[in-house]
Amino acid sequence: MQRKSFESMQCPVARGLERAGDGWSMLILRDAFYGIRRFDDFVQSLGIAPNILSRRLRDLVQAGLLQRRPYCARPKRYEYVLTEQGRDFRPVLLALMAWGNRHFAPEGPSILLTDTTTGEPVELAQVDLRTGERITRGRHSIVAGPSADERTRINVDFRNAHLAADRH
Known part of the structure; x- marks a missing residue:
């Protein structure tokens, strides 16, 4: 299939x-x-x-x-x-690794991302490179981009309406 x-x-x-x-x-x-x-x-x-x-x-x-x-x-x-x-796919894999370690490794992480200078584990975070601010659900939102078609704009608005309802 x-x-x-x-x-x-x-x-x-x-x-x-x-x-x-x-x-x-x-x-x-x-x-x-x-x-x-x-x-x-x-x-x-x-x-x-x-x-x-x-x-x-x-x-x-x-x-x-x-x-x-x-x-x-x-x-x-x-x-x-x-x-x-x-x-450019590397951050996707690193995020998936961190998510898997956090939620699906009850025995503890089997693979870690570490700082090669200190040997310390790295805590992965998404940040806005322009401001250095960590990406959070409270401060950041998904919006339709300039090339979005009408269907995409409707879908983004639909999803954001559900997100707003969850916040209340």
Whole structure:
């Protein structure tokens, strides 16, 4: 059964999910951040079936998150490296890691982000780079952008109305 495509939706979350929203794809990107590049190394690290890996790598290349480069002429072999677009996915993975540690690791975190200078664990936060202020639900809100179509504007207003009702 083929899933619905989010390609035509204006929502940036839906568009991001279209390109990297499947679990295997996110784990492949995670491993690419660790420096894994070769097919056999992805198979070993992930325990993924080769046919599934082939499909996900093809999709990530088509989405512009990975670049396929030959590293051996005979036999012809390729490695997969993060593109700039793929490297920009790192904060998403770090946020997912922090969320998973906070809510789904009753035994405690198994993987931490640490400061390489001090060795201390980092507490991840989203901040507005212009002001340095931490992003909070009370101070910040989602609004329709300048290129939003009418449907997107209606959806954002609908969601914000529900958010306002929750605050009361």
